[in-house]
Each structure stands twice: as C-alpha cells, then as structure tokens.
Amino acid sequence: MNKLKLLFVTVITLSVFDSFASQGKLLATPGVSQVEGSGGGGIVPWAQLAGYASEDEFAINGFCSRADVTDYTLDVCGTQINLFNRVELSYAQQNFAVPALDTEIEQAITGVKVRLYGDIVYSDWPQLTLGAQHKSLDDGTVATLVGAKETSGTDIYLAASKLHLGAIAGYNWFWNITTRYSEANQLGLLGYGGANGGEKLLFEGSTAIFLSREIAIGVEYRQKSNNLGLGEQDWHDLFVAWMPNKYVSVTAAYLDLGSIAGAAEQTGWYLSVTGYW
Amino acid sequence: MLKLIPVIVFTMILSACSNISNLTLYQQLDGQAGLERLVDSFINQIGNDEQVFHYFEHANISHFRAGFLNHLCVLTDGPCKYTRDSMVEIHTGMHITEADFNHVVDLLINAMNEQNIDHTVQNKILARMAPLRSQIIKI
Numbered sequence: 534m535n536k537l538k539l540l541f542v543t544v545i546t547l548s549v550f551d552s553f554a555s556q557g558k559l560l561a562t563p564g565v566s567q568v569e570g571s572g573g574g575g576i577v578p579w580a581q582l583a584g585y586a587s588e589d590e591f592a593i594n595g596f597c598s599r600a601d602v603t604d605y606t607l608d609v610c611g612t613q614i615n616l617f618n619r620v621e622l623s624y625a626q627q628n629f630a631v632p633a634l635d636t637e638i639e640q641a642i643t644g645v646k647v648r649l650y651g652d653i654v655y656s657d658w659p660q661l662t663l664g665a666q667h668k669s670l671d672d673g674t675v676a677t678l679v680g681a682k683e684t685s686g687t688d689i690y691l692a693a694s695k696l697h698l699g700a701i702a703g704y705n706w707f708w709n710i711t712t713r714y715s716e717a718n719q720l721g722l723l724g725y726g727g728a729n730g731g732e733k734l735l736f737e738g739s740t741a742i743f744l745s746r747e748i749a750i751g752v753e754y755r756q757k758s759n760n761l762g763l764g765e766q767d768w769h770d771l772f773v774a775w776m777p778n779k780y781v782s783v784t785a786a787y788l789d790l791g792s793i794a795g796a797a798e799q800t801g802w803y804l805s806v807t808g809y810w
Numbered sequence: 811m812l813k814l815i816p817v818i819v820f821t822m823i824l825s826a827c828s829n830i831s832n833l834t835l836y837q838q839l840d841g842q843a844g845l846e847r848l849v850d851s852f853i854n855q856i857g858n859d860e861q862v863f864h865y866f867e868h869a870n871i872s873h874f875r876a877g878f879l880n881h882l883c884v885l886t887d888g889p890c891k892y893t894r895d896s897m898v899e900i901h902t903g904m905h906i907t908e909a910d911f912n913h914v915v916d917l918l919i920n921a922m923n924e925q926n927i928d929h930t931v932q933n934k935i936l937a938r939m940a941p942l943r944s945q946i947i948k949i
C-alpha cells in the first residue's frame with residue numbers, strides 16, 4: 534500500500550512541474566490510463582500511445598486510479614513512457630482489496646506497445662497498435678486456491694482507433710476496438726487459466742463523443758473468459774473524461790463488472806487521474 | 811448493451827438540432843467579414859507565439875493574410891476560387907514538424923474560440939483542414 538501512496542504523491546507533485554511537458558499532440562487525443570497501466574480508456578487499452586509526444590518528442594506520464602465496486606476495491610498506480618510516439622513502455626501496480634476476507638491481492642504489470650500504422654486524427658485508415666502486458670501476482674495463494682493454473686501471464690493485443698472530426702452533428706467521434714489474446718482471470722488478479730480453459734481471443738471496444746475540446750463521454754466493453762467456472766462476466770463502463778489541458782486528465786466512470794469470484798453484480802465507481810510531462 | 815441507449819438517443823438529438831441549418835460553413839462564419847476577423851485573430855496568435863513564429867519571420871503578412879483568407883473561403887464553401895500556389899508549393903522547404911503542425915491547429919482553435927465560433931462549426935473546419943496535413947508537413 535505504501536508503494537501506491539508514494540506513486541500517488543509523485544503523480545500529484547509532478548503535475549505541478551509542467552515545464553518540460555511535450556505537447557505535440559492535439560488536446561485529449563492520447564486518451565487516458567487504463568487499469569493495467571497502458572494508454573487507453575478505463576478498462577480497454579487503446580491504439581493511441583499514452584502522452585502528448587509526437588514523433589520528435591518523448592513523454593512521461595503518471596497515474597492513479599481507484600475502482601470501488603460492491604464487494605471489492607481496486608487501486609492502481611503506474612507510469613508510462615512514450616518514445617517518439619512509436620513505443621510506449623508502462624508499469625503498473627495493482628492492489629485488489631477484499632474486505633470480507635481481509636485480504637489484498639497485489640499484481641505488477643509491465644506493458645509495451647508499438648504503433649504499427651497511422652495517426653488517430655490524420656491518417657486515412659485507423660491508427661493500429663500491437664501491445665503486450667506481462668502480469669505477475671506478488672502472492673499467488675488466492676489464485677491457486679480458486680483453481681488458477683498459473684500466477685503470471687502475458688496478454689497480447691491489437692488495437693485500432695480513430696477520431697472522426699465533426700462526424701456526429703459536428704461533434705468529434707472516437708472509437709477503438711481491441712482484440713486480446715489472454716488467459717487471465719479477472720485481469721489476472723485471480724491467476725491465469727483454470728479447469729474450464731486457458732488462452733482465448735477476446736473482444737474489447739470503446740466509443741466516445743467529445744462534447745467540447747476538454748470533455749468526452751463514452752462507453753466501454755470488455756469481453757471476459759470464464760476459465761475458473763466462477764461465472765466471470767463481461768465488463769462495461771460509462772465514462773466522462775475531462776482533459777482541461779495537456780498536463781492532466783481526470784476520468785470518472787460507472788462500472789458494471791458483473792460477477793467477481795462468486796460475488797454477483799459488482800457495480801460501482803471509478804476515478805482516475807493522469808499527469809503528463 | 812442497454813447502456814448504449816442513452817448515448818444513441820443523445821446522439822440522435824444532437825444530429826436533429828444541427829440539421830436545421832442548411833447554411834454553408836462560410837455563411838455560418840458570417841461570410842467574408844467573419845473570416846477576416848478569424849484570420850486576424852489567427853495572425854495575432856501566431857505573432858505572439860514563441861514555438862512557431864520563426865516559420866513566419868520572413869513572411870509578408872498582408873500576402874499571407876490574403877492567401878489564407880482566400881483558401882479558407884474556398885474551404886468553407888464560400889463564393890471564391892483558390893487562385894494561389896498549392897499547399898505543397900507554399901510549405902516546401904519549411905520542414906514543419908508534426909508537433910508544430912498540431913501547435914498551429916491549437917492556435918487556430920484559440921482564434922476560433924476568441925471569435926466565439928460554435929464548437930461544431932470549429933470541428934467541421936478542422937475536418938476539412940486535417941486531410942491537407944500530408945501536403946504541409948515534413949517537406
């Protein structure tokens with residue numbers, strides 16, 4: 534928990550020093566930080582690389598997020614480095630609290646993402662990105678207990694995104710689709726694989742409309758597999774992102790995470806802050 | 811999937827509103843007078859900007875003003891014909907970077923905000939300019 538607090542304080546402190554921020558992208562176009570630390574929405578990694586670096590710049594971002602649903606809380610803090618808008622490296626630390634069992638599950642995620650083609654605003658075809666997230670549980674006791682085969686795993690995903698200027702009655706319209714190859718149970722917090730299966734190809738999508746340069750509202754969907762036979766369900770969220778400038782963004786969402794580890798109807802709130810340099 | 815419904819409904823309401831207007835972008839910008847106010851704001855933004863002013867250091871301001879106005883008039887479906895050099899001819903040798911291009915877009919947005927141009931009209935102008943980027947940067 535102390536690690537998280539330290540990261541959180543660092544994020545807040547650094548957002549005050551904005552002097553060397555790279556600013557080469559248009560406002561709001563990099564998106565925000567998703568729960569596994571990659572640039573994205575809230576639950577889906579997007580094709581954009583995190584941060585405002587253009588092809589001649591690099592960017593460093595830090596974020597912290599909290600998801601508070603019926604029976605659980607997930608805290609995540611992490612950082613991304615964007616190198617010349619070609620490569621994104623990310624690291625995130627997740628802390629999943631199960632108050633009923635007085636237990637915390639911690640997981641570290643290292644991510645890499647490479648932009649293969651395009652620019653979400655300017656290219657004729659959508660921006661296309663290939664990424665990987667390597668996740669590892671600090672302590673696999675709970676995962677093993679619920680029947681997971683492994684305590685670490687690697688997801689691979691391909692994402693495509695596009696911002697259509699003025700497309701819907703003059704408002705800017707954004708969409709992203711991601712296909713992920715993964716064997717993770719609940720992001721990996723409940724381990725990898727299980728009696729019901731392992732690696733699967735999963736579909737994820739996000740779409741948003743920009744009410745102004747600074748405010749976007751949107752929805753996300755993330756398909757989940759049910760490897761453990763505990764009734765894992767697809768995730769949904771409804772989000773509002775506020776990007777008042779190129780130094781900070783704040784995202785709030787309503788989450789519907791379905792059933793988690795046998796506890797049904799996990800709905801609740803999500804709040805995330807990213808600072809950009 | 812149910813959650814998408816409010817978004818779809820909202821989107822439909824938005825489209826209903828904007829379709830009331832059959833005016834060209836040029837007309838929505840208050841014609842020639844409006845374009846002139848916008849271009850003057852834009853020139854003012856550029857003139858006060860440290861990052862991109864150097865591109866314009868040796869430019870002839872009244873020539874730029876007339877040319878950009880003429881181009882904007884055509885871009886917004888105004889009663890004009892573009893009579894000047896092509897985008898490629900104008901910007902060749904400037905070696906404009908991706909970041910500086912976006913910065914100029916930021917300045918144009920500032921100018922449009924200064925002129926109280928409606929958000930949706932702004933986006934439609936930007937949508938027509940965006941495809942020109944490849945004829946302007948890195949040449």
Ligand code: HEM
Pocket residue numbers: 853854855856857858866867868869870871874
């Ligand atoms: C497209 C080209 C140009 C643009 C957009 C531009 C724009 C501007 C702007 C916005 C200002 C500031 C005005 C103010 O602070 O009220 C300015 C000042 C000035 N410009 Fe330009 N200008 C251009 C070209 C030129 C050229 C070619 C020259 C000289 C040959 C020039 C000489 C000056 C001078 C001397 C000032 C006054 C600086 C001061 O008051 O401290 N500009 N320009």
Ligand code: HEM
Pocket residue numbers: 862865866868869870873874875876877878879881894895900901904906910911912914915939940942943946
């Ligand atoms: C979609 C974006 C752009 C459009 C539509 C555009 C259009 C034009 C037009 C119509 C002219 C006037 C030419 C004339 O004098 O007849 C012009 C001149 C110029 N543009 Fe652009 N431009 C764009 C982006 C940029 C950017 C990003 C920069 C620099 C960062 C830039 C730098 C210049 C300069 C320096 C001139 C003056 C050239 C001279 O008179 O010597 N332009 N542009």
